[in-house]
Amino acid sequence: MEFWKTKKLHEMTPEEWExxxxxxxxxxxxxxxxxxxxxxxxxxxxxxxxxLKTCRCTRYSERTQKVPTCLDLKQHDFEKFNWLPSTCAYRLLADGEALPQWHPLVSGKAASTHNAGISIRSYAMKEADVDRVEDHIIKWLK
Ligand code: SF4
Ligand code: SF4
Known part of the structure; x- marks a missing residue:
């Protein structure tokens, strides 16, 4: 069932949300x-x-303890988080937009985010490998 088309974000089960x-x-x-x-x-x-290969957190369940600046979107009124990237599914649905064709729920393929060039896999650098964050500002085309 395409729950994201019928349910509001706050109506989703934890599994649907994730x-x-x-x-x-x-x-x-x-x-x-x-x-x-x-x-x-x-x-x-x-x-x-x-x-950096999967673009997933390696400590997801304890992320907010490990990294104090890491946000659990569920615990916030995330609609105020207008800094979320325009491709983010939470942002899109909150704005009344559809999920794009490359979204894994639509494509049925977990790798489709990477294959469409949406993920950070091809360019991200870990903070441990960088001297000055200010030198690495980016702009996305999509
Ligand atoms: S910011 Fe860091 S701790 Fe938070 S989800 Fe991403 S990788 Fe995990
Ligand atoms: S920006 Fe990407 S990784 Fe972060 S919550 Fe949105 S979809 Fe997930």
């Missing part, structure tokens, strides 16, 4: 906020706890 994540890894990238404008800039520097 399955919405396409494992793009974008929300694990470090972000910098412009002090003057409040604009959020993503960088290509990612949390050390990510697996």
């Amino acid at each position: 399955s919405l994540c396409d494992n793009c890894g974008k929300c694990c990238l470090h972000k910098l906020e412009d002090e003057k404008t409040g604009e959020i800039h993503f960088t290509s520097v990612v949390c050390n706890l990510i697996d």
Whole structure:
């Protein structure tokens, strides 16, 4: 059943909620906020706890204890988190948009996020390997 078409985010079961994540890894990238404008800039520097092949967290169940800045979206009014990337399924559904064709729930293939070039796999660097996060600001084309 295509639950994401019929249920609101807050009506989903924990399993349905988790399955919405396409494992793009974008929300694990470090972000910098412009002090003057409040604009959020993503960088290509990612949390050390990510697996760069799968773009999944290696310590998912304990992530908020291990990394205090890591957010559990379920515990927040995530609709205020307008910094989430425009491709993020939670962002899309909150905005009343459809899931894209490359989303694993639509394509039926776990790797389709990577194959469509949406995930961070091809460019992300772990923070342990970087001197200055400020030198790695990026802009996404999609
Ligand atoms: S940006 Fe959204 S879809 Fe991508 S990994 Fe983060 S929560 Fe999942
Ligand atoms: S702790 Fe895990 S989920 Fe949180 S930012 Fe790091 S890799 Fe991502």
